[in-house]
Amino acid sequence: xQATGPITDSQSHQAxxxxxxxxxxxxxxxxxxxxxxxxxxxxxQDPELIDSHLVAAELELRLDDAQRxxxxxxxxxxxxxxxxxxxxxxxxxLCEQRxxxxxxxxxxxxxxxxxxxxxxxxxxxxxxxxxxxxxxDEAAGYWRSALxxxxxxxxxxxxxxxxxxxxxxxxxx
Numbered sequence: 703x704q705a706t707g708p709i710t711d712s713q714s715h716q717a718x719x720x721x722x723x724x725x726x727x728x729x730x731x732x733x734x735x736x737x738x739x740x741x742x743x744x745x746x747q748d749p750e751l752i753d754s755h756l757v758a759a760e761l762e763l764r765l766d767d768a769q770r771x772x773x774x775x776x777x778x779x780x781x782x783x784x785x786x787x788x789x790x791x792x793x794x795x796l797c798e799q800r801x802x803x804x805x806x807x808x809x810x811x812x813x814x815x816x817x818x819x820x821x822x823x824x825x826x827x828x829x830x831x832x833x834x835x836x837x838x839d840e841a842a843g844y845w846r847s848a849l850x851x852x853x854x855x856x857x858x859x860x861x862x863x864x865x866x867x868x869x870x871x872x873x874x875x
Contacts, residue, residue, distance in 0.1 A: 718748035725757050729764070737761050752778045752785055759791065771795060784811070786818025790827060797831035805831050813847070822848040826857040838865050 721744035728737035741761055744754040755778035762771035775792035778785060793808035809828035813821045829844035842865050848858035866874035 714747045715751065718744040718751045718754055721747065722751065722754045722757055725754075725761070729757065729761060734761065734764060750781050752781050752788055755781070756788060756791055759795070763795070768795075768799065784815055784817075786812045786815045786820060786824070789815070790818075790820065790824045793824070793831075794827055797827070797834070800835070802831060802835055809844075822852040822855045822858065825851065826855060826861065829858065829861045833861065833864070838868065841865065 721740045725737045725740035725744065728734070728740060737757075738761060741754060741758045744751065745758060748754065755774040759771040759774035759778070762768070762774060772792075772795065775788065775795060778788040779792065782788065789808045789812035793805040793812065796802075796805035796808065806828055809824045809831070812818055812824035813828070815821070818824070825844050825848035829841040829848065832838075832841035832844065842862060845858040845861040845865075848855050849862075852858075862874075866872070
Protein backbone atom coordinates (compact mmCIF):
# COMPACT_ATOMS: atom_id res chain seq x y z
CA UNK A 703 0.00 0.00 0.00
CA GLN A 704 1.33 3.40 -0.94
CA ALA A 705 0.35 6.64 0.67
CA THR A 706 -0.91 9.33 -1.61
CA GLY A 707 -0.73 13.05 -1.21
CA PRO A 708 1.99 15.34 0.07
CA ILE A 709 4.24 14.48 2.96
CA THR A 710 3.15 16.35 6.08
CA ASP A 711 5.43 18.29 8.40
CA SER A 712 4.88 15.62 11.04
CA GLN A 713 5.91 12.86 8.66
CA SER A 714 8.95 14.85 7.61
CA HIS A 715 9.89 15.42 11.26
CA GLN A 716 9.55 11.70 12.05
CA ALA A 717 11.60 10.79 8.99
CA UNK A 718 14.30 13.26 10.08
CA UNK A 719 14.40 11.70 13.56
CA UNK A 720 14.71 8.23 12.03
CA UNK A 721 17.51 9.30 9.70
CA UNK A 722 19.29 11.03 12.58
CA UNK A 723 19.15 7.81 14.61
CA UNK A 724 20.50 5.84 11.66
CA UNK A 725 23.29 8.42 11.28
CA UNK A 726 24.17 7.94 14.96
CA UNK A 727 24.39 4.20 14.38
CA UNK A 728 26.69 4.73 11.39
CA UNK A 729 28.87 7.13 13.41
CA UNK A 730 29.24 4.52 16.15
CA UNK A 731 30.31 2.01 13.51
CA UNK A 732 32.76 4.45 11.95
CA UNK A 733 30.87 4.51 8.66
CA UNK A 734 31.26 8.23 8.07
CA UNK A 735 30.04 8.26 4.47
CA UNK A 736 26.81 6.49 5.39
CA UNK A 737 26.39 8.80 8.39
CA UNK A 738 26.84 11.83 6.10
CA UNK A 739 24.17 10.56 3.73
CA UNK A 740 21.64 10.02 6.53
CA UNK A 741 22.32 13.26 8.41
CA UNK A 742 22.16 15.31 5.21
CA UNK A 743 18.81 13.72 4.46
CA UNK A 744 17.58 14.40 8.01
CA UNK A 745 18.56 18.06 7.78
CA UNK A 746 16.66 18.41 4.49
CA GLN A 747 13.62 16.73 6.00
CA ASP A 748 13.60 18.94 9.10
CA PRO A 749 16.22 21.70 9.34
CA GLU A 750 14.83 22.64 12.77
CA LEU A 751 15.67 19.32 14.44
CA ILE A 752 18.37 20.18 16.98
CA ASP A 753 19.55 16.57 17.36
CA SER A 754 20.31 16.45 13.64
CA HIS A 755 22.55 19.50 13.96
CA LEU A 756 24.34 17.99 16.94
CA VAL A 757 24.98 14.75 15.06
CA ALA A 758 26.10 16.73 12.01
CA ALA A 759 28.53 18.65 14.22
CA GLU A 760 29.98 15.41 15.58
CA LEU A 761 30.35 14.08 12.04
CA GLU A 762 32.16 17.24 10.94
CA LEU A 763 34.53 16.94 13.90
CA ARG A 764 35.37 13.39 12.88
CA LEU A 765 36.04 14.71 9.40
CA ASP A 766 38.34 17.40 10.86
CA ASP A 767 36.14 20.29 9.75
CA ALA A 768 35.86 22.45 12.87
CA GLN A 769 34.33 25.35 10.96
CA ARG A 770 31.40 23.29 9.69
CA UNK A 771 31.00 21.66 13.12
CA UNK A 772 30.76 25.07 14.75
CA UNK A 773 28.17 26.17 12.20
CA UNK A 774 25.98 23.21 13.21
CA UNK A 775 26.36 24.00 16.91
CA UNK A 776 25.38 27.59 16.22
CA UNK A 777 22.42 26.45 14.11
CA UNK A 778 21.22 24.24 16.96
CA UNK A 779 21.39 27.13 19.41
CA UNK A 780 19.68 29.45 16.93
CA UNK A 781 16.72 27.06 17.09
CA UNK A 782 16.75 26.94 20.91
CA UNK A 783 19.34 28.98 22.79
CA UNK A 784 18.52 27.17 26.05
CA UNK A 785 18.90 23.59 24.77
CA UNK A 786 21.08 21.90 27.40
CA UNK A 787 22.78 19.32 25.19
CA UNK A 788 23.51 21.89 22.48
CA UNK A 789 25.01 24.27 25.05
CA UNK A 790 27.10 21.50 26.65
CA UNK A 791 28.31 20.04 23.36
CA UNK A 792 29.18 23.42 21.87
CA UNK A 793 30.98 24.35 25.08
CA UNK A 794 33.04 21.15 24.85
CA UNK A 795 33.90 22.04 21.27
CA LEU A 796 34.97 25.54 22.35
CA CYS A 797 37.08 24.06 25.13
CA GLU A 798 38.87 21.83 22.63
CA GLN A 799 39.53 24.96 20.55
CA ARG A 800 41.09 26.59 23.67
CA UNK A 801 38.28 29.16 23.80
CA UNK A 802 37.89 28.56 27.51
CA UNK A 803 35.97 31.67 28.55
CA UNK A 804 33.35 31.17 25.85
CA UNK A 805 33.07 27.52 26.83
CA UNK A 806 32.54 28.39 30.50
CA UNK A 807 29.68 30.73 29.64
CA UNK A 808 27.90 27.95 27.78
CA UNK A 809 28.61 25.32 30.42
CA UNK A 810 27.14 27.66 33.03
CA UNK A 811 24.02 28.21 30.90
CA UNK A 812 23.58 24.44 30.50
CA UNK A 813 24.09 23.86 34.23
CA UNK A 814 21.55 26.56 35.10
CA UNK A 815 18.87 25.05 32.83
CA UNK A 816 16.57 23.17 35.20
CA UNK A 817 15.06 21.29 32.25
CA UNK A 818 18.44 19.82 31.32
CA UNK A 819 18.82 16.42 32.96
CA UNK A 820 22.62 16.39 32.60
CA UNK A 821 23.44 19.52 34.57
CA UNK A 822 26.12 17.68 36.55
CA UNK A 823 27.75 16.68 33.27
CA UNK A 824 27.98 20.31 32.17
CA UNK A 825 29.60 21.24 35.49
CA UNK A 826 32.04 18.32 35.34
CA UNK A 827 32.93 19.22 31.75
CA UNK A 828 33.58 22.81 32.82
CA UNK A 829 35.92 21.47 35.50
CA UNK A 830 37.75 19.33 32.97
CA UNK A 831 38.05 22.31 30.62
CA UNK A 832 39.59 24.45 33.34
CA UNK A 833 41.93 21.67 34.45
CA UNK A 834 43.28 21.41 30.90
CA UNK A 835 44.45 24.99 31.06
CA UNK A 836 45.92 24.66 34.56
CA UNK A 837 43.14 26.40 36.49
CA UNK A 838 42.85 23.64 39.11
CA ASP A 839 41.21 25.66 41.89
CA GLU A 840 38.41 26.83 39.61
CA ALA A 841 38.06 23.32 38.22
CA ALA A 842 37.63 21.93 41.71
CA GLY A 843 34.82 24.41 42.32
CA TYR A 844 32.94 23.12 39.28
CA TRP A 845 33.48 19.52 40.33
CA ARG A 846 32.14 20.27 43.80
CA SER A 847 29.09 21.91 42.22
CA ALA A 848 28.55 18.81 40.10
CA LEU A 849 28.69 16.69 43.26
CA UNK A 850 26.07 18.91 44.91
CA UNK A 851 23.73 17.91 42.08
CA UNK A 852 24.82 14.26 41.97
CA UNK A 853 26.85 13.20 45.02
CA UNK A 854 28.18 10.02 43.41
CA UNK A 855 29.00 11.48 39.99
CA UNK A 856 32.19 9.67 38.80
CA UNK A 857 33.62 12.39 36.50
CA UNK A 858 33.46 14.96 39.29
CA UNK A 859 34.89 12.55 41.86
CA UNK A 860 37.69 11.66 39.46
CA UNK A 861 38.45 15.33 38.80
CA UNK A 862 38.66 16.15 42.49
CA UNK A 863 40.88 13.13 43.10
CA UNK A 864 43.22 14.19 40.29
CA UNK A 865 43.40 17.69 41.73
CA UNK A 866 44.21 16.36 45.20
CA UNK A 867 46.89 14.04 43.78
CA UNK A 868 48.47 16.86 41.79
CA UNK A 869 48.87 18.75 45.09
CA UNK A 870 50.32 15.71 46.81
CA UNK A 871 47.24 15.33 49.02
CA UNK A 872 46.85 11.56 48.85
CA UNK A 873 44.50 11.47 51.85
CA UNK A 874 41.90 13.65 50.08
CA UNK A 875 42.35 11.76 46.84
